[in-house]
Amino acid sequence: MRLTDFKVLTFDCYGTLIDWESGMIEGLKPLTSKVQRPLSRNEILQAHARHESTQQRHTPTMRYRDLLAVVYKRLAEEWGVVVSHEDCVAYGLSVRNWPAFSDTPGALQYLKKFYKLVILSNVDNETFSYSNKRLQVDFDAIITAEDIGSYKPSLKNFDYMIETLGAMGLGKGDILHTAESLFHDHKPANAMGLASCWIHRRHQDEGFGATMNPGDLPKYDFRFTSMGELAAAHQDQLRA
Structure with missing residues (x-):
């Protein structure tokens, strides 16, 4: 299997293209600064993942x-802070202020020359419109949790995406689902029979950060x- 075998790259956004963990840590500072005991970065992210899921x-x-407003309230209650x-x-x-990873815009602009690019994200449309400006590329389709009425890892989200791409003349075999989260993305991609590419942003860190532990690790193709x-x-594959 080669990267050049596919016609469309479908992306998770937050954690893959947008640095949501840094965004979360910054956005939570008004809360975490009031907590009586010190909290590690991963402790904050794991608590966030639990309440968000x-x-x-x-x-x-x-x-x-x-x-996310409810998540903030639940975190404040857990940590004994009045908000x-x-x-x-x-x-x-x-969320509209969360930064893109520095390599994201250039990589997307390059890949746009060879693939259709599609977003499949656990976000609302208005919020994504701000993130989209940071990504600096025109996507061929933008599919959000708000569009579908459910959040990944629900298979409904992947069914919706596959049906949407089908209307564009693209089949399952044309799709490479590209994401950081094993829990939200790779596990359901396995269940749907989709090839997947793991962008392992947390390769220098332990645990799963702002995503839940997926349990049995799913497979991935890249x-x-x-x-x-x-x-x-x-x-490199084009040169080979």
């Missing part, structure tokens, strides 16, 4: 920015530590 299961139609509703809302809106590395590997 729970909320996504229970309220699958809630917009992501509103869902206002306005504090919670502000955290939900902070592994790179950045989008830049993926683009370079594609260039």
